[in-house]
Amino acid sequence: MKVMVLSGSSRPNSNTRGLAKGVCAHLEQQKVDVLFFDVGINELPIYKGGEDMEHPEVKRLQRYAEEADAFFVCTPEYHSGMSGALKNALDFLHGDHFRGKPVMIAAVGGGGKGGINALNNLRTVLRGVYALVLSDQYVTDMSCYNDRCELVHDDSRTRLKEMVCELLRVTKALKQS
Ligand SMILES: Cc1cc2nc3c(=O)[nH]c(=O)nc-3n(C[C@H](O)[C@H](O)[C@H](O)COP(=O)(O)O)c2cc1C
Incomplete structure (x- = not known):
């Protein structure tokens, strides 16, 4: 099984990258092939x-998305939405990349209730490319990261x-059906 992890911040010191790397570590522990794409690096x-x-x-982004059986998309919240860089990346993809594939989403906000708007925005856009966005979602804030942008918050x-x-x-169940 291959999972594409998409990190949606262009900032050099990005907490979203720390979130996405945390996801990659859990996937690797489960012996899953990770296709990591970071809009700040790629x-x-x-x-x-x-x-x-x-x-x-662009070719790498599209190849990873084609190969992926599932996605984990991480976005920062910027001005009550996902980042422009992540939306730009998603504009290079389309329904053939996502149709029938599960997607989990998570965000980094500035604190308080920040992050929910980015997730709602991301969910709407992913619906537009026919992704199976799962109900679960999660928001972290800056207090969850150390000064190297590593996710250090145990919960x-x-x-x-x-x-x-x-x-x-869910991905395994869909592949078996
Ligand atoms: C341009 C900009 C806009 C932001 N707008 C919001 C916002 O609307 N809501 C929020 O909760 N946090 C907001 N923040 C805080 C970011 O979500 C926070 O800095 C987060 O760490 C950004 O992720 P990154 O470090 O991966 O870039 C904003 C930050 C920037 C730079």
Whole structure:
């Protein structure tokens, strides 16, 4: 089984990257192949229709999405939505990449109730590409990360592990059906 983990922040010191790396660690513990794509490292051009389809990072993004049996998408909340960089990445993908595949989502917000708007926004966009977005979701905030942007909050790490297990359970059940 292959799971694509998509990290949606372009910031060099990104907590979302720490969240996504936490997800990758749990997947690797479960001996799952991880396809990690980070919009801050795998820099994409701005989507302009049919242009740039030969760009190496566009090709990587599309290949990973084709190969993936499931997705775990992590987004920061910026101005009450997902990041523009993540939306740009999703604009390079379409229903053939997502149809029938489970997707788990999680966010990083600034605190308080921040993060929920990004998840609602992401859920709507993923619905637009026919993804099977699972009901579960999770928000962390900056207090969950150390100064190296590593997810160090024990409850969050436990919760992420449960979400990874649920994603794998649903993905296996769908593959067997
Ligand atoms: C441009 C910008 C807009 C933000 N807007 C929000 C917001 O609307 N709600 C919120 O909870 N946090 C907001 N934040 C805080 C971020 O969610 C927080 O800094 C988080 O760590 C960002 O993820 P990143 O470190 O992966 O980039 C904003 C941060 C930035 C830089």
